[in-house]
Amino acid sequence: MKATALYVLSAAAMIAVAGVLLALGFGPGARPVLVTTGLVALAVQVVAFLVARALTARHLWVAWGAGSLLRLVALVAYAFLAVKVLALPMVPAVLGMAVFLFVTTLIEPLLLRL
Secondary structure: OHHHHHHHHHHHHHHHHHHHHHHHHHOHHHHHHHHHHHHHHHHHHHHHHHHHHHHHOOOHHHHHHHHHHHHHHHHHHHHHHHHHHOOOOHHHHHHHHHHHHHHHHOOHHHHHOO
């Protein structure tokens, strides 16, 4: 439980920092898009972390693969849903999602072993 809480806090902080940096590049109009994307990315990452944590003890490679596949499916699904259903601007939404998923994936191995 401690590792999960630490991961959620760390991932939220990393998404916030990356979101601010992306907003500087895209301009103030992209802030709501990046906030929405950041919340979706955080939810995906928490689910991926919990799945990886459950599988790590027995099958490290399966856990890594399952988390990667979940992130890829989430990115592709969000690319379609953000543009078609939510009518969000494509570039900030998809690029933001990719960046958020990438930066938060970097800290995952550090916390899987706790």
